């Protein structure tokens with residue numbers, strides 16, 4: 001093998017792979033590409049890759065033979081079964097020390113399983129989150145590589161060269177062992193779901209309660225993009241709202257069907273949050289909202305039967321409710337505060353989940369560094385990430401982002417806008433599940449006394465689940481019936497019809513016959 005023989009191979013020439021390969025070649029790392037459908041490779045070499053020095057092969061054995069050890073083979077294929085299919089063919093051909101990087105959106109547990117499997121052959125498996133879409137892949141994505149540290153050290157010069165560069169350095173960093181890189185990418189995507197839902201809710205309040213046309217809303221988002229909310233997704237929103245359909249001369253956004261899709265990462269984030277008991281209600285609300293949006297037929301049917309608020313008023317009333325006497329710009333300023341507040345709450349939830357996963361899986365995640373590599377290249381890049389970086393740099397043990405003194409103060413200053421936005425939306429019958437959940441998370445966190453005492457008492461009453469007391473140590477159970485035996489279950493009566501026959505006792509679910517142990 002000559003000096004010029006490349007180390008780097010890339011498998012999968014769909015939108016992400018083809019652009020990432022161009023990025024790698026442009027940065028001076030020669031590479032060989034392969035795609036299952038050979039025609040795609042041929043078209044690519046003759047088209048986008050022409051003159052870049054990228055070479056292609058028609059089979060996986062040819063790819064392996066064309067690379068120098070330690071081979072560095074990046075997979076950019078569809079997550080799930082295709083990754084295993086490629087590995088089944090590729091792994092037997094590799095030699096100890098070779099590195100396989102999965103750059104797709106693989107489930108982190110699959111990554112851990114594959115890492116263990118390949119390690120038996122002394123192969124390194126790196127699960128690497130890649131964010132930024134096709135433009136990011138081409139000009140600089142945010143990269144979240146996890147797996148064996150020694151493999152990352154070999155890959156680092158290439159990864160640093162191809163990653164986005166923000167004001168805070170290259171947007172790549174070693175995340176941690178095992179599936180941590182793909183886990184962090186999963187949380188990134190969960191936060192992205194939350195951001196998009198919260199933006200959509202601001203848009204809905206402007207559109208429905210304030211009766212603003214798309215062009216006017218575009219200007220509002222462009223204005224918001226100059227301050228605390230500055231971010232890629234706000235910029236995207238302004239551009240989308242400004243876009244006119246050439247055929248109809250109408251804002252294109254008004255013509256798009258209101259049924260959103262969701263793929264694995266949002267659902268996986270929620271599943272992990274439930275498993276680790278580290279709630280992410282705003283991400284949950286965002287995924288649920290997409291699922292509800294997809295039930296379009298049902299929604300249209302329900303809109304004819306289920307009635308909304310009766311005459312909530314016109315835009316002037318909505319403005320006045322939002323502004324609450326704070327002047328002519330008060331309404332939009334309240335919405336801006338609401339969006340900022342909700343975003344902070346949502347990020348606090350996502351970062352708390354990362355913290356919980358880090359502790360549970362012993363990943364030793366550096367949350368400040370993770371916020372740093374999200375400041376460029378990725379879909380959630382935002383000015384606010386610099387605040388998160390600072391907060392965790394100053395206090396790596398911060399139990400929750402909302403407890404950082406500066407972020408707590410900002411939340412306190414903007415929470416009023418969120419309360420007014422929710423009241424306005426509720427008055428007009430506009431669903432704002434993301435904003436509401438963000439406020440509920442905040443209001444729950446700041447409560448020293450939640451009503452869970454009553455829930456504990458109820459649980460002890462019907463299931464002898466026991467409870468703890470505020471005023472003394474120990475675990476307690478109470479005979480809530482006193483000394484008497486519990487009465488026979490009383491049949492439930494139909495509430496709406498006082499003359500209805502009682503329901504037979506056997507029909508009463510979970511009737512407490514003898515709840516004591």
Ligand code: NBP
Nearest residue numbers: 012013014015016036037076077078079082085104105133
């Ligand atoms: P896709 O996720 O659409 O996957 C298409 C690629 O997978 C093609 O090259 C296809 O080859 C290959 N493939 C399939 Br499908 N089954 C295969 C098999 N059994 N063996 C070998 N190759 C197989 O591509 P993408 O949108 O470029 O995304 C790639 C990865 O990056 C995914 O995991 C995705 O979730 C992730 N990602 C995507 C984005 C984005 O914006 N699109 C952003 C961030 C991350 P073929 O040509 O022969 O069918």
